[in-house]
């Protein structure tokens with residue numbers, strides 16, 4: 001039977017609610033030491049590819065910053081980090097207000113070497129032409145694969161900026177550095193101003209950015225090219241569904257009128273097996289979003 005649960009592997013733990021409140025109030029939160037062993041393993045698995053990666057070619061990407069995408073075929077620990085139950089439970093609470101499903105939007109290493117300059121503050125949600133004062137489209141995370149601090153380029157975050165008008169500039173006293181130990185995670189909103197810091201130490205700072213978005217949006221990193229079926233077939237089913245081999249909303253993303261994940265069934269030939277009742281039930285749970293809500297200017301903070 002086709003199931004239409006947003007994420008099969010996610011259970012909402014009641015203690016997640018205070019985290020959600022903190023995230024919606026401040027626009028960010030840090031959970032210390034959430035997955036220390038996985039972060040160490042991910043760093044070890046990714047380091048050979050990081051060493052081969054080129055530096056950024058523009059100011060935003062950073063002349064002393066190396067980036068890698070298509071992370072899940074490079075690191076099984078990164079796969080586990082992407083499916084961390086605490087993060088997924090939060091994504092569910094934050095994003096399912098506006099979608100029947102959420103998905104992985106982006107996977108990337110951000111590795112700042114000595115001399116990396118502070119990055120311009122920006123909002124990740126600006127990849128979409130929607131005001132950050134309207135709906136929440138993204139819940140990005142940054143896993144610390146090394147320690148993060150103010151000297152090695154720890155991400156700078158502007159608390160509360162998800163409620164600011166576009167033209168408000170942050171002063172240095174309004175910024176914090178996400179100082180955190182290896183294995184901790186910074187979680188923020190698509191509307192939160194942030195940017196990599198400057199690395200004035202000799203050691204690199206390595207972060208793993210994993211972002212989650214509403215299921216009905218185009219993903220920033222093209223997951224079907226980054227993880228084509230012959231690659232994704234080795235991933236666990238929940239990860240395959242998380243990266244988009246799944247409905248993105250009612251009927252969105254079907255293949256042959258069917259659940260796209262069925263392409264991984266060895267003897268799958270179609271025809272459509274979709275369960276209209278489940279899809280319609282998921283659709284019925286979601287309030288219709290009006291254009292004014294999408295582009296709302298909101299109230300200045």
Ligand SMILES: O=C(O)CCC(=O)C(=O)O
Pocket residue numbers: 060110119142153154155156194195196197207
């Ligand atoms: O490296 C960081 O801490 C943040 C990088 C970032 O926000 C970006 O490149 O979009």
